[in-house]
Amino acid sequence: xxxxxxxxxxxxxxxxxxxxxxxxxxxxxxxxxxxxxxxxxxxxxxxxxxxxxxxxxxxxxxxxxxxxxxxxxxxxxxxxxxxxxxxxxxxxxxxxxxxxxxxxxxxxxxxxxxxxxxxxxxxxxxxxxxxxxxxxxxxxxxxxxxxxxxxxxxxxxxxxxxxxxxxxxxxxxxxxxxxxxxxxxxxxxxxxxxxxxxxxxxxxxxxxxxxxxxxxxxxxxxxxxxxxxxxxxxxxxxxxxxxxxxxxxxxxxxxxxxxxxxxxxxxxxxxxxxxxxxxxxxxxxxxxxxxxxxxxxxxxxxxxxxxxxxxxxxxxxxxxxxxxxxxx
Amino acid sequence: xxxxxxxxxxxxxxxxxxxxxxxxxxxxxxxxxxxxxxxxxxxxxxxxxxxxxxxxxxxxxxxxxxxxxxxxxxxxxxxxxxxxxxxxxxxxxxxxxxxxxxxxxxxxxxxxxxxxxxxxxxxxxxxxxxxxxxxxxxxxxxxxxxxxxxxxxxxxxxxxxxxxxxxxxxxxxxxxxxxxxxxxxxxxxxxxxxxxxxxxxxxxxxxxxxxxxxxxxxxxxxxxxxxxxxxxxxxxxxxxxxxxxxxxxxxxxxxxxxxxxxxxxxxxxxxxxxxxxxxxxxxxxxxxxxxxxxxxxxxxxxxxxxxxxxxxxxxxxxxxxxxx
Ligand SMILES: Nc1ncnc2c1ncn2[C@@H]1O[C@H](COP(=O)(O)OP(=O)(O)OP(=O)(O)O)[C@@H](O)[C@H]1O
Ligand SMILES: Nc1ncnc2c1ncn2[C@@H]1O[C@H](COP(=O)(O)OP(=O)(O)OP(=O)(O)O)[C@@H](O)[C@H]1O
Ligand SMILES: [Mg+2]
Ligand SMILES: [Mg+2]
Numbered sequence: 001x002x003x004x005x006x007x008x009x010x011x012x013x014x015x016x017x018x019x020x021x022x023x024x025x026x027x028x029x030x031x032x033x034x035x036x037x038x039x040x041x042x043x044x045x046x047x048x049x050x051x052x053x054x055x056x057x058x059x060x061x062x063x064x065x066x067x068x069x070x071x072x073x074x075x076x077x078x079x080x081x082x083x084x085x086x087x088x089x090x091x092x093x094x095x096x097x098x099x100x101x102x103x104x105x106x107x108x109x110x111x112x113x114x115x116x117x118x119x120x121x122x123x124x125x126x127x128x129x130x131x132x133x134x135x136x137x138x139x140x141x142x143x144x145x146x147x148x149x150x151x152x153x154x155x156x157x158x159x160x161x162x163x164x165x166x167x168x169x170x171x172x173x174x175x176x177x178x179x180x181x182x183x184x185x186x187x188x189x190x191x192x193x194x195x196x197x198x199x200x201x202x203x204x205x206x207x208x209x210x211x212x213x214x215x216x217x218x219x220x221x222x223x224x225x226x227x228x229x230x231x232x233x234x235x236x237x238x239x240x241x242x243x244x245x246x247x248x249x250x251x252x253x254x255x256x257x258x259x260x261x262x263x264x265x266x267x268x269x270x271x272x273x274x275x276x277x278x279x280x281x282x283x284x285x286x287x288x289x290x291x292x293x294x295x296x297x298x299x300x301x302x303x304x305x306x307x308x309x310x311x312x313x314x315x316x317x318x319x320x321x322x323x324x325x326x327x328x
Numbered sequence: 329x330x331x332x333x334x335x336x337x338x339x340x341x342x343x344x345x346x347x348x349x350x351x352x353x354x355x356x357x358x359x360x361x362x363x364x365x366x367x368x369x370x371x372x373x374x375x376x377x378x379x380x381x382x383x384x385x386x387x388x389x390x391x392x393x394x395x396x397x398x399x400x401x402x403x404x405x406x407x408x409x410x411x412x413x414x415x416x417x418x419x420x421x422x423x424x425x426x427x428x429x430x431x432x433x434x435x436x437x438x439x440x441x442x443x444x445x446x447x448x449x450x451x452x453x454x455x456x457x458x459x460x461x462x463x464x465x466x467x468x469x470x471x472x473x474x475x476x477x478x479x480x481x482x483x484x485x486x487x488x489x490x491x492x493x494x495x496x497x498x499x500x501x502x503x504x505x506x507x508x509x510x511x512x513x514x515x516x517x518x519x520x521x522x523x524x525x526x527x528x529x530x531x532x533x534x535x536x537x538x539x540x541x542x543x544x545x546x547x548x549x550x551x552x553x554x555x556x557x558x559x560x561x562x563x564x565x566x567x568x569x570x571x572x573x574x575x576x577x578x579x580x581x582x583x584x585x586x587x588x589x590x591x592x593x594x595x596x597x598x599x600x601x602x603x604x605x606x607x608x609x610x611x612x613x614x615x616x617x618x619x620x621x622x623x624x625x626x627x628x629x630x631x632x633x634x635x636x637x638x639x640x641x642x643x644x645x646x647x648x649x650x651x652x
C-alpha cells in the first residue's frame with residue numbers, strides 16, 4: 001500500500017542578505033546573498049523518516065526552519081497534507097504549529113532559562129489547551145521518564161542551567177513529543193547523547209512513530225544514526241540535494257562522489273585500524289559565491305569540463321534513487 | 329617527561345536546595361605534553377564540570393570542594409581570578425559545549441578573532457587580520473564570511489569559530505567539550521587533523537570530551553572513562569579499545585553501532601545512572617552491572633593500578649589484569 005504524502009517541498013529556496021556596513025555597500029554597489037538553500041525538492045510519506053545529511057553549513061537547519069514556518073522562503077512551496085502552508089497566517093498557522101514540531105539543534109539556546117524543566121515541558125500543553133492541573137503534570141512526568149530524565153520529580157523542578165548538555169537535549173525532545181505532533185523536524189536531536197542512552201532515545205522515537213504514525217525529518221551528521229532511523233535519506237551539499245534514495249540504496253550503492261566521500265569518512269572504534277585518507281581536495285567553497293555548474297566540482301576527483309559549466313539535475317538512477325551528477 | 333596536567337582526588341559539587349550534586353567526586357588522572365586524553369562517559373556523568381574546573385570556570389552554585397589541579401607542576405586549584413585570567417586563553421583554553429559561550433553576538437567574527445589575538449600579542453592590526461583569516465581557513469570557514477555575526481552561521485560553523493578562537497593563542501592545553509558534535513564526518517576528520525598538527529607543531533595537550541567513542545579512538549593517547557562523577561577506568565587508548573576491563577567500559581564499547589553490519593539492533597546498557605545527590609553506597613555502577621556481587625553493593629571499590637598507567641575502579645581486579 002502506498003502511504004500518503006505528509007510533506008512536500010517544492011523548489012524551496014532561501015537566500016540571506018549579507019550584512020555590510022554602509023561604506024562597504026557603497027563601494028561594492030551590490031547586495032550579496034548567502035545561498036543557504038537553493039531550490040530543493042523532496043517529499044516525505046506519512047509514517048516515514050526522511051534523514052537529511054550533509055556538510056556542516058550546507059543548509060539543513062535552514063531547511064528545517066523553512067518547513068516549520070519559522071522563516072519565510074525566498075521562493076518555493078511547502079505542502080503539508082496536501083495543503084499549501086507556505087504563507088498561512090493567524091489561526092491556521094497556530095493549528096499548523098500544533099501538528100508540526102521542531103527539536104532545535106542547540107539545546108542551550110532553545111530552553112527558556114527562567115522556566116523550570118517541568119514548566120517548559122508542560123508549556124506546549126497549555127498553549128494549545130490540551131491538559132491542565134494533575135493530568136498535565138502526569139503527562140509531563142511520563143514524558144520525562146521516557147527520555148531518561150529520572151527521577152522525573154527531581155528534574156521537574158530544575159532549571160536548564162542545572163542540566164548537562166545531553167540532559168537539555170532530552171528536555172527538548174520531551175517538549176516536542178508531548179503534543180502528539182504529526183510531523184517532527186528533529187535537528188541533531190541526540191548529538192550530545194552517549195551511545196548507551198542514544199539507543200534508548202532512538203527506540204523511543206521509533207516507537208512513538210509506530211504508535212502514532214508520526215513522520216520525521218531527521219537531521220543528523222551521524223551516519224550510523226541515519227542508517228538506523230531513516231527510511232529515506234537525502235544528501236545535501238552547499239544548499240542543494242545531490243542524492244536521494246532509500247536508506248539501503250544510499251549505503252549499499254552510493255552514486256554521488258560527495259556521498260561516497262562521506263561514507264568513507266565514518267570513524268570506527270579501533271585505533272589500530274589503518275587510518276584512512278579522505279580524498280576531498282580543495283577548500284570549502286563559500287555559499288556567497290558558490291562554484292558554477294556542479295557546486296561540488298572543485299573538490300571532485302572525477303570532474304570533467306562539463307561539470308564546471310552545467311548544473312546537473314536530479315536524475316533517476318534506480319527505482320526511487322536519484323542523483324545530481326554528470327557521471328551518470 | 330614531566331606531566332602537563334595532574335588531577336588529584338578532585339571534588340566539584342553543585343549546591344542545590346535538596347543537597348550537593350556530586351558532579352566530580354574524587355577524580356584523578358594525568359597527561360603529558362602533547363598528549364590527547366579522551367574523556368568519555370554517559371550524559372550527566374560530570375565531563376563538562378571536570379573540564380570547566382580545570383579552568384576554574386564552574387559556575388555557581390558549583391564549587392571546587394577539594395583536590396589538586398597541577399598544571400606544569402603548579403597547583404592552580406587555589407589560584408585567584410586575576411592569576412587565572414592570565415592562564416586562560418593563552419596557556420589553557422576551552423571550546424565550550426554551548427558554542428555561544430565564547431562568541432560575542434555583537435561582534436563580527438573576524439573582529440573578535442583580531443581582538444583576541446591582539447589582547448595577548450602585541451602585533452599590528454594588519455598582521456592579526458591575516459592570522460584571523462588563516463585560522464578561519466583552517467577550521468573550514470570561508471574567510472570572506474569574516475564580516476558576519478555569530479547568528480548568521482550554522483551550528484557547526486559556530487562550533488568551528490569557537491575552535492578558531494580557542495587555538496588562536498597556541499595554548500599548551502586545549503579542553504574541547506563536544507566540539508565536533510554538530511560536524512559532518514568529513515569536517516570532523518579535518519578538525520582532528522588540525523588537532524594532530526597542533527600536537528606535532530607545538531606539543532599542545534588536548535582533553536577531548538566526547539560521546540563519540542569512534543572519533544575519540546582516532547586521536548586519543550589515553551582514555552578516561554567517567555561514570556556518575558568518577559573515573560572508572562583510565563588507560564592507554566590502544567589497551568582500552570582492545571582489552572577494556574571495567575564492566576562499564578565493556579558495555580559502552582558493545583553499544584557502539586557498527587556501520588558495516590546490516591544488523592539493525594542497537595545494544596545498550598539497561599538502567600539509568602544514579603542520582604548524584606544521593607549516589608549508592610557501594611559501586612555506583614552496581615545497579616547496572618552484569619557481574620555485580622554482594623561486596624559491590626556494600627563497599628566502594630578503590631581505583632587500583634593494574635599496570636603502569638592503567639587504572640580501574642572495580643572489585644573484579646585486584647591489582648592484576650586477570651579477574652579475581
Ligand atoms: N540568519 C542568517 N543570516 C545569514 N546567513 C545565514 C543565516 N542562517 C544561516 N545562514 C547561512 O546559511 C548557510 C546554511 O546554514 P544552516 O544553519 O542551514 O546549515 P546546517 O546545514 O544546519 O549546518 P550545521 O550542520 O553546521 O548546523 C550557512 O552558510 C549559514 O551561515
Ligand atoms: N549549574 C549546575 N547546577 C546544578 N547542577 C548542575 C549544574 N551543572 C551541571 N549540573 C549537574 O551535574 C552533573 C554533571 O553535569 P555535566 O554537565 O558535568 O555532565 P556531562 O558529563 O558534561 O554531561 P553531557 O554529556 O550531557 O554534557 C549533572 O547531573 C548535572 O545535572
Ligand atoms: Mg544546523
Ligand atoms: Mg557536558
